[in-house]
Amino acid sequence: MWLVLYKAVPAIAVYSVDTLPRNVVEQMGEQSFTLIKKIALDPSELPAEQQAKVQAHFKNMLNKLSLDQSVYRLSFYKSDSFGANAFALPHGRIVVTDDLANLLADKPNALKAVLLHEMGHVVHQHSVRITAQSAASTIVLAVVFGDLEGVAEVALGTGASFAQQGFSRDMEREADTFALTQLELLGYSSNDFADAIEALQESHTSENKHLEKVNNLLEYLSSHPSAQERIDNARK
């Protein structure tokens, strides 16, 4: 049992991530997205002009990084629960809140850095990995009993689990590294990333009490390595 749970299960979880068909990931992501929208997101109140500007930056970066535009999609939402925030869903949809877009309105390159960080989570399939791990024990049962079709069902049913758990620190570092590397590649500076974290840190400190309420749903700053560590790393 120990071998199965501590050796076989993690191995199967990793294996299942690579074999999940694209449409399963798409369904999993859309399902989580619907749930999060219902709980915490309202239609964006950003002016169309401001949205179009960021969308253009987003598309431009996708083109330069040869990332698929049908996978990576950017949406804006107003959110009282999340405050200034951004997150990525497993299938490539990236959500930026009105508060974040406004916070970084005069620092367009810092917003690009945040978008790159979120792209990094999708590139490295972090949400899918977390979902697979949390579903792993059920997957083991499905494999033991030969019910492989059950694997897809389990993955779909637990799609929202990543939102509750947040990413591990290693995953956050991986997404940071992706953002810093691509910033340099695109001709921006890793200081833009540090600027973004500094602005986020300030905004979240001032509304800390507010943030505690949503801690369980989607931890942003608390699940990340310490803000100062990330700022120092980027500046270095």
Ligand SMILES: [Zn+2]
């Ligand atoms: Zn992150």
